[in-house]
Amino acid sequence: MAAFVAGVGAEIDHPVGLGMRSKPIDKTPVLVESPLMHCRSFHFLLSSFCFFSTLGFTAADDSPEQWRKERRLIDLHQHVGSSEPLLKRAVSIMDRAGIGIGVNLSGGTVTHKEGQPSAFERNKALGDRLFPGRFAFYMNLDYAGWDDPGFSERAVRQVEEGHRLGAAGLKEWKRLGLYLRDKSGKLIRIDDSRLDPVWRRCGELGLPVSIHVADPRAFWLPFNSDNERWIELKDHRPWWFGDTEKYPPRMDLLNALDRVVARHPLTTFVCVHFANNSEDIDWVDAALDRNPNMMADLAARIPEIGRHTPKKVHRLFIKHQDRILFATDFMVYSRLTLGSGGSGPAPTDEDALGFYAKHWRWLETWDRQFEHMTPIQGDWKIDAIGLPPEVLRKIYFDNARKLLVRRLPLPRLRANRIEADFDLDGRLDDAPWPSAAPARIESQINTGAANPEIATTARVLWSDQFLYIGYRSPYTELTVFEPPLKTGERRGLWNKDVVEAFVGTDPYNSTHYTEYEVAPTGEKLDLNITPTDKSLEWNSGFKAVTHIDREQKIWTAEMRIPLKSLSPEQPGQKTVWRINFYRHDRAHRAFLGWSPTATGSAHTPAKFGHLTFGP
Ligand SMILES: [Zn+2]
Known part of the structure; x- marks a missing residue:
């Protein structure tokens, strides 16, 4: 199937509201010059060093x-x-x-x-x-x-x-x-x-x-x-x-x-x-x-x-x-x-x-x-x-x-607690998002090789009712199924561009976890995975909304997963779940992971990172 630019959110968007500097992705150097590169003085370096460690910091990503x-x-x-x-x-x-x-x-x-x-x-x-x-x-x-x-x-x-x-x-x-x-x-x-x-x-x-x-x-x-x-x-x-x-x-x-x-x-x-x-x-x-x-x-x-x-x-x-x-x-x-x-x-x-x-x-x-x-x-x-x-x-x-x-140590990410739920619009512009630390989805899952040109982030929030995951994915060309399925689930959605979350909440059984995927078109699926079953029929009730910013060439996605579908127990300050984030991008032949699995497969729960629940 030919590559196709998805038709969701055709209007040109305001910049993605994560307080990050958006930048063109294709052909231009991947990394923007930081102020440091211009101000090549050690005193600047030292003062910025102290600055971020005490006051918080804004800089190019x-x-x-x-x-x-x-x-x-x-x-x-x-x-x-x-x-x-x-x-x-x-x-x-x-x-x-x-x-x-x-x-x-x-x-x-x-x-x-x-x-x-x-x-x-x-x-x-x-x-x-x-x-x-x-x-x-x-x-x-x-x-x-x-x-x-x-x-x-x-x-x-x-x-x-x-x-x-x-x-x-x-x-x-x-x-x-x-x-x-x-x-x-x-x-x-x-x-x-x-x-x-x-x-x-x-x-x-x-x-x-x-x-x-x-x-x-x-x-x-x-x-x-x-x-x-x-x-x-x-x-x-x-x-x-x-x-x-x-x-x-x-x-x-x-x-x-x-x-x-x-x-x-x-x-x-x-x-x-x-x-x-x-x-x-x-x-x-x-x-x-x-x-x-x-x-x-x-x-x-x-x-x-x-x-x-x-x-x-x-x-x-x-x-x-x-x-x-x-x-x-x-x-x-x-x-x-x-x-x-x-x-x-x-x-x-x-x-x-x-x-x-x-x-x-x-x-x-x-x-x-x-x-x-x-x-x-x-x-x-x-x-x-x-x-x-x-x-x-x-x-x-x-x-x-x-x-x-x-043998990379497994990464850890904190989900930020939010008091009020909010409606998804796929734009990541709701107030709580920037406060959550990013998981960097940049490594090819099998080799660990970095793909900074399509450096992807995931952020996680949690409320009494839901786990929210927000993705930001720079792209050069989108490859999607058309038309997107509005109902039902397509086996093989992952063969074109998607972002994914694999979540394990069962502390006694790491081979049982659930999987969530969304494509730039908003088409989504969820799966309940056990060693013997990968059931498409299972339904978590999760919602996903996406948005495509064609000018900046960034697609964003917000997922909202009912906590009840993830675990019978409400997470709290001591809860640690296992999680991994992935992204498929056909144009770059990339299958990226937050925690690379060192195998060809995302279904490597031993390599899932840790999700903690913050205040
Ligand atoms: Zn030594």
Whole structure:
């Protein structure tokens, strides 16, 4: 059937009333320039940062300030100790900095005593219980028994166990090639063939490997006060590798990792600390060119990367914009560590916010010659690289969401309480809508790849009687069934453009949920799903009204679902339901989800996010 522009609401509409800046969608750059991009000064950045955290904030929908306000950023490289106070401190800093998800690379090993949970299980359980949705955990490998026969097989079983327990990836740190030794005292090589089955199994299971090898070049230079990293080195004697009797040359380590990455093309290696070679960005560029399965995180290396010619670094980041990941090496133990630490006074929470803010400054402005975020690394200044918003969002979260799609923490959304019900007009211009936080429906459900050009939102309200869901869907071309069915339901409505909500309210049975769909034409259907039945006959009594703004090329929809049809129990402040939002857009071949399922199917209730009921 030919694409067809639906004939609902033919009149030209006033702008959609969500207090967002409407913008043309097709061909023009996806992300509007934010005020930040024009006012490239750090003071502006800091003042806007304080502003949103205290007073509320209005900005273009797609700006770094807005992403931070919604805490969309992912820090792919953190180390957080496993206790309630430490997790609390980490989250309070993440909240204020605008970080939604911290990836804790120190998840621990899966080794455990009979009948007891492993360190990995304990860490993950605590984080998930105290702060659901805020942390992903990488597992670490236990090298016990390295010298015994069958180590590889046992190590593969560790990886499989970690995967089963919900590890988002595997982290290996610089102990390989520098510290870990076998029984005879020889260093365990990074490219030792006994580890190949581990890297291979990670690839098969879709677990990315974050790997740190070697260290800054200065750690191989003479250990004295002429060393440019002297302040850092003198507090960390074990970080000095200049003794050629004990340690291999630095490039040997980088080359060994390069061989491993090349040998395992189906495994994704996130080579941390800017591919472990921020001193030589030409090398990093060539390594990324050579190895399509390699990515680079920024953890603790902006002070080094920022010393290079900013235009050159900018070009490198533009070229590899899909392969670079925001990461800081933020550590929360008995003291904070901000990229690196020493014997000086312990950093405060305010210092941590300044540390994050300098990342924004370096990535987002063109500021010249300012003090970097980890002064102990050395006494020099850095130059910022002024990345455009469409690249920033990839580095801040899109690339990480895709990398972690199988193990993204489930998102949470709050439904806002309303006292009075209102009539639907499909326009989202009723007063309560803007107060509700948006669920961002941008990720392809199977791969997690972002589609910012048709970035869709859903907002949820609730009253005594109804659950309201409002969708805002930019489009370039609508594909719909014509004429729309006015009565009855069409199986396969989802084969053309629709927005959908899948709602699970049964805490004892996640495979029972209900599904609601509406097309731009206003045609709708609802389904009651159980493992054995997908009944079209079921009728929730839900209403849906749509509106098409042809000038802005945005279609909007309002759904109103009777609470009685969803659950026999009235939701309240403690209720948590499961929900996922989807959108089909044929013109973009897009099947987007709020919480990507990492399968081809929306019917993956284990991946539904959480809906809470706010005041
Ligand atoms: Zn680290």
